[in-house]
Amino acid sequence: MRIARNTAATLFCVVWLFPVYWMVNTAFKPYGDILSTTPRFLPFPFTPANFVDAVTKSGFLRDLGNSVLITAAVVAVAIVVAFLAATALTRFRFPGRRGFLIGVLVVQMVPVPALVIPLFLSLKSVHLLNTFLGLGLTYVALVLPFTIWTLRGFLHGIPVELEEAAMVDGAGRGTVIRRILLPLVLPGIVATSVFAFITAWNDFLFAYVVMKDQSGYTLPVWLVSFSTSTGTDYGGLIAASTLFALPVVVFFALVQRRLVEGMTAGAVKG
Template sequence: MSLPAAVRARRIGLNTAAVLFCAVWIFPVYWMVNTAFKPYGDILKPTPGFLPFPFSLSNFDDAVHKSGFLTDLANSAVVTCSVVLLAIVVAFLAASALTRFRFFGRRSFLVGVLIVQMVPTPALLIPIFLSLKSAHMLNSLFGLTLTYLALVLPFTIWVLRGFLQGIPVELEEAAMVDGASRMRIIRTILLPLVLPGVIATSVFAFITAWNDYLFAYVLMKDQSHYTLPVWLVSFSTSAGTDYGGLIAASTLFALPVVVFFMLIQRRLVAGMTAGAVKD
């Protein structure tokens, strides 16, 4: 049965608007990748081409062989992976306690978490700097990891708390009646059901830790402890800016986030009902 003309026109209009929105949103990303594959002399032309012809990998070669790339890449990978793992574990335990136990100060704790989430990140820079200085953790990857962990925990706790609140307590009680231990309940019931929340918070934690420049630059004084966002700034010097290398480096810098999301996004829906199936 064919749809009425008004319905078809409305659907076509909505689809067209969605395509235009996506095209506008993706265009800066396309232009960055397109520019990264152009020879340096073509980047600054008044009328740059819409396609990367002639095709060149020289910008990527300059970026990869830039001083400090491998060291800063390793620092970013270590810090980011540590933040993601710690944030998931700590936030899951905190959210479980907030949803499954009643204790004095629980509401005050939730309000405090919300207030911390609302504080602008730059406003925390000086307090965190002084705290790490007094703890002798300045210029250390461990201190930077704790800083990022503190930045992402309020959001991750709130998100996982919302997922855990939607899980009936009766599921856990039934498992306990069947003789399941607390760890088995967490592993086979709670974790599969909150997997979408875990994935969402892990993406947020990954992006926050991977993209940060401000804290990495202020808290790290030794260049061997810099992360990739700080490394990107090295393409701009007093002699000028290496636009080709900078854009190619930015493209390489964005790849891990895209790969990370592609690896876990298909499990977002799979975790919705996996924990409800009794093994």
């Protein structure tokens, strides 16, 4: 039975990883081999020309900086707001608390494309279209329901008696949050930060709708520039997509241990 499970898991991993392998493999192929009808599973002859074309393409460094700036800000703001909101939901009783939780669940069920027009009109009414602040607030609004609900599950599993004992010893609310709640809920913060990072980093739709000035575009919008009216630069596009995926892989590798702990703990708490 164990052999069957291991075999099934291995096959699943192979099927899941194959598109990633094919993307990297194609990125190192000459342009003629990319369009060939005969597949080659190894990139011979090997060439880095596609990556050179990608990083030297107009707008790469500018849009990379925009993506890094917006993503870092969204992750930081979303985690802070979600942590404080989840703390309030688990530690205080106030009118409308249950309705707020139900609202959080309902918002998560709404398809993201259905929010484009309402968010566009809302940003337009407050003059935040074509601004990094408007785009950042849009991403924060998208990730907050999930992060609040997830962190609430972690905080719900932390005994209130720990905080009460610390306060009896003279610790203030800020000290309790900093020295007791934060270390215990760290796996949940890491798990939700990965979600916020991927959402902000990978988004194309809202970045294209909110930002009309090319100087404010992010990397997902920059990738579209490889397709023009004269054709598509498949080599550059695949190489750029590989580079675009690297930050997510690096971020995941850095927080992998905490992420696994967070996903496991979140499955049994709350």
